[in-house]
Amino acid sequence: MSRNLQRLKSWEGVLLLILVATIILNSTLAPSYLRVGNWINLFELSIEKIIVALAMTFIIINAEIDLSVASTMGLTAGVLAWLHMQGAPFPLAVIAALLMGVIAGAFNGFWIAYAGLPSLVVTLATMIMYRGGARILLEDRSIGEFPAWFSHLGQQPMVGPLPFALILFFALTILAIVVLHYSGFGRYVYVIGNNRDVAEYSGVKVRRVKMILFIVSGTAAALAGVLFAARLGAVRGDLANGFELDIITMVLLGGVSIFGGRGSMGGVLLSILIVLNLRNGMSLLNLTGHLQSGVIGVLLILSVLIPNMAAGVQGWLHRRRQAKIVHET
Amino acid sequence: MKSLRSRIRPEQLRELVLFLLIILLLLFFSTQIDNYLNARFFNRVTTSAAIIIVVAAGQTLVILTRNIDLSVGSIVGFTAYFVGHQLALNNGMDPWVAVLMAIGVGALMGGLNGLLVAYGGVPAIIVTLGTLAIYRTLLVEYSNAQTVLTSTLPEWLLNLPRAEIFSVGKMDFRLLVGLALLVIVIFQLLLMYSAYGRRLYAIGSNPDAAKIAGFASRRIVFTAFILCGALSGLAGFMFLARFGNITVVAGLGIELESVAAAVVGGVNIFGGSGTMIGAMLGAFLINILEQSLIRWFAISEFWRDFLLGFLILLAVASDTLIMNRLRSTWERRPLEKMDNETDSGSGPNRPTPSKGGDHVA
C-alpha cells in the first residue's frame, strides 16, 4: 500500500474519529440530537452548501478552485426571482435560472481553460461580478411569494420524512462517487490534477475536462441557489453570501489537496458530516452563527497546516535517518 | 533623455492609461450628470478613496510577493471597533495612542497571516480566507453584537474627517486624504529605494530563485503581511473617524475593493511588478465610478459590484494576454541594438540612444 494512500486513509481515520467524538458530544448535550428529525434538519440547514461541495471536490482535485460558487447561487436565485417578478411562468424561470448557472460556469471555464488565466483570479473577479449581477436584478428588494408547489418543494417532506433537496443530494452524491471514482472522466480529473503535462502528452483533452468541470460547478451552484430560494421562500441580492468559505473548507478538510490530484469523495462526505455536526453542536451550545464561521475558518487553516507540518516532521526524521546511515558507513 | 526607454516600461504606460481612463470617465459623466464636477464631488471621492488607498497600499505589498490577503476587511472592521470601544471607554486617550493601538492590533493580525503563509507553508488564499472569517468572528464576539456610537466618541475624532490641510475654493484637501497620500509616498519610496522593497519585487518575480538567493525571503514575506495588517489597522482607525457608528459588519468587502484597486492599478496579481501610485490611481478610479453611478440615472448604482468584478477580470486578462505581448515587442529592441553595438565595436560607456522615446510621446 502506498504511503500517500496510507496517509489519506489515516486522514480519513482521523476524520472518522472526530466525527464520532462530535456525535457523542452532541448526544450528551441534547437528548433530541440522535432523532431522525434532527438529522434531517441538520442536513437541510446546509443542503445547498453540500450539493455545491460535491462539484467543488472535482474542481479542487483537478488543481483548480472556484470562489464564485456562492455568488453564482445568488445570481441564479436572483434570475429566478426577477423573472417571477416580471410575471414569467415559474417553471420557465427555474429553467432560466439553471441556464444562468451553466453560462456562469462556462464564462469561468472559458477564461481558465482556454485563455489560460489562473482560476483563483478569474473566480475572484466573477465572485464579485456575479454578486453584482444579483444586486442589479434585485437591488435592495426581497422577492418572495413563489408558487405554493415551489415552496413545498423546499420546505415539506416529499418521501417519508425526506424533503426533495435531501433526496436530490443523495442521488447526486451517488452520481459524484461513481463519476469521480469509477468513470473515465473521473480518471482524467485525477490525472490532470496530478500532472497536467503528462495528461496532455497522453492525448487527454485537458481544456475540455476543465471546461466541463466549471460548467458543472456553475450548474450545481444554480441548483443550490434555486433550492435555497425554495427553502427560504424569498430571495435577496445577498443570498448565500460567504458560502464559498464553508464549501471550500468542507472539501479541504476532507483530505483533498489544495494542489490537486489527491482526495476522495468518501473523505469529503465525512468532513461534511463533521462540519454539519459541529455546527449543530455549536447551535446546541447556543453559539452564534458568526462564532461557527470562525471555528470553520480555523478548521480550514488547520486542514492544510497539519498535513504540511506532518510532512515537515516526516522529512526531518527522514533526513536525520539518512544522515545517520551516511555517518555509519 | 538618457535611457528613457529603460525607465518608461509597459507597466508605467499602464499607469498613464489609467490616468487617461480616469479623465475620460470624468468627462463622460460630466456629459451625463448635471453639475457633476463640483467641489462636493471632489471632497466625497477623495474622502471615500482615502481608506481604500491605505488598505490597497498594504495589499500591494503582499501581492508583489505573489500572495494575497483577503482578511484585510475583517482587520479594518476589528480595529475600528476595538479602538472605538477603547476610546468610548476612555475619552481622554491621547490621539496618538489610539492611532498606534490601531496599527499595532492590525500588525498583530497581519503577523498571524504572515506566520502561517511564510513559515507554515499554507497558501495565502487559504490562510486569509480562514482569517477573514476568524477576525470577523473575533469582532462579533468582542463586540457582543453591540455598536460603537458616534455619541460616545471624543470630540477630536469626530472632527477629524472634516479637518482640512488647506482648501481651494470649496475643494477641501482633508487631513485623512493627506494621510493616505503620505502613506502612498512613504511606501512608494520604500519600494523604490529600500533593499526590502526591491526584494519584495524579487520574490514575486521569481520565488524559486529567491529561495536560493542570499536573502531571507521567508522573513520578507512575513513582514509584508505584518505591514499589510498594520496599514489595514490604520485604515480601521480612519474608518472609525469617518463613520463613527461601528457595527459588526464594518469593513465588509474592503478586501475585494483593495484587491481590485491594486489589480486595476496595474499591480500584477502574480507578483513582481506594480507601484503604490498605480494602486492609488486604481482606488480613485473605483471610487469615482462608485460615486458617479450613485448619481447617474441611466443605470442603477447596483451596477457597482458587477463593474468592479469586470474591471478586475479585464485588468488580469489584459495583463496576461496583452501586456506579455507588448513587453516582448518592447524589449526586443534593446537586444538588437546590443548586437549592433558589439559589431561596431563602440565603447561600453557610450550613452544609449533612447529608442523608447517615440513610444512615450
Added chain:
Amino acid sequence: MTTGQTPVMEIRHVFKRFDATQALDDVSLILYPGEVHALIGENGAGKSTLIKIMTGIHRPDQGELLLDDEPIEVHNSQEAQGYGIAAIYQEPMVFPDLNVAENIFISHRTFGPIVRWKQMYREAERILTQLDVKLDVRQPARGLTLAAQQAVEIAKAISLQVRVLIMDEPTASLSAHEVRQLFNIVDALKEQGVAILFIGHRLEEVFEIGDRITVLRDGKWISSTPRAQVTADAIIRDMVGRKVEDFFVKSQTESGERLLSVHGLGKEGVFQDINFDIHQGEVLGFAGLVGSRRTDVGLALFGIEQADEGQIIFDGQERKIGSPQQALDLGIAYMSEDRRKLGLVMPMSITTNISLPTLKNYLSSLGLIKHKDEMATAEHFREELTIRSPSVEVEVEKLSGGNQQKVMLSKWLNANPKLLILDEPTRGIDVGAKADVHHLVNDLAAQGIAIILISSDLPEVLAMSDRVLVMREGRQMGVFTRDEATQEVVMTAAMGQNHAKNQTVVETRA
C-alpha cells in the same frame, strides 16, 4: 598560461553512487587560477554530478574537495558561494522584473538598507565593463537573451568575489555570435585570475576556450591533457570508449512499405529543413548532441509543437498533426525523455498509467472504467516486459527507473502505434533494463512497427538503428546507412567538425 601556480581548488578521488548507477567513480580534477579547465563527456558521463558536488547540492560518498589545500565541506549553494565557488547554468536564475544592476547586487549584504541607485549603476557598469559586456544596467532582465542573462549572472559572481566559476554547458542555447561574446567574457575572467571549469559539448568550443581538457566517461576520469597536446580524434576516442560490439545489435529485418515521409519540415527558430523517410519495421536513429533539437522534431510529429513549414506524409496521405490525440488516432506514439514531468503520473498506479492514452478502450457504454480489463492489460505487460513489481496497483513512483521506463513503454505499446518515437529510452536506467529495452525494440521492429530512436548514447544508436539521422543545432547533417555510420563519422557530423582540420574552428552560421 598560469600552470605551475598553486591550485585554487582540487577534487580528490571522488566517488558518488545513486541507487544502481555509479555516477562518479574515482574522479580527480585540479583547477588553477586564470585557467579554463574544459570538461567534456557524453550524457551520463558524470559531469553534472561533479558540479552538484562542487556546489554542495550532493555530498561525495568518498573523496574530498580542497580549497587552497584545505579540505572543505560544502552543504548548500550559499555555503559554496561563501567559499567563492559559483555555478552558471544553461538556464540562468534571474529576477525578470528587476533591472540588470539589481540582479547583480540583490543578494549582497551591502545592497541595503537603502539602495544607492547611482552608485549601484556605476558599480554594475564597472563590472560589466571589466567583462567587456555592453548592457544597459537599467534595463529589466525580462526579455534579455539567455546570453545577456548569463552575462548578468557572471557579473553577479564577480561582484561576490568568485574564485572558482563553473559554467555548465553555457553555450547550449546560444547563437554563434553570442558564444563569441561569452568567450570574450571568459577571457576577461581569466585575466582576473578566476579558475573556470567549463563544461562543453561542442568540440570546437572546447578547443578554443580550454587550456586543459578533461574527458569523463561513465563516471570515470579518462584523460586530462593540455590543449596543445590534444587532437579531435583523440578526444572523440576518449569520449566514446566503448565499442559497438559491446552492445546487443539489432537483427537485420526486411523493412516494409514506406510509412512516413517528411519533407522540408521546419519550425521557426527551432529546426529547419528536415527530410527523411521511414519504413515499416525500420529503426531510424536520431543522433546529435544537447541542443541539436532532435526532441523538437519528435514533438512536431506527435502534434505537441506544431511545425510551421514542410510536409508530413503518413500512410500515403499528407497530414497536419495538430494535437497528440490526432497523432494517436493516426498511429503515432511518442515516449518522452522526461519520465517524471512528461511521461508518467508518478503518484498513480501502473494500471492507470498504462491505460491512460487508450482509456477509451476500457470504458463501458456508460463511460465507466472496466477495471478488470484494464488490470488484465497491465498484467499482460508486466509479464511481457518483466516489470518488477508486486502488483499492477502499485504507484509508479515506487518502481526503479528501469521498471518505470518499462511502464512507459507499455503505455505506448498498448496504443498499437504504427510509428513509435522513443526519446532517450534508456537514459538513467541500469544495464539489465537497458538490454531489455534493446530486445524489445528489436522485437517491435520485427513486428513491422517503425521506430524513431532518439538517443544521446552513440553506441546504442549505432547498434540499434538501420539508418542514422544526425542533427546539429536544428539542422539535419545527414542520414547514414548502417554501414556508413561509424562512431567517428556520426560524432564528427554531430559536432559540426570538419574532419580535415582538427584545430580550433570558429563556427560560422549560415
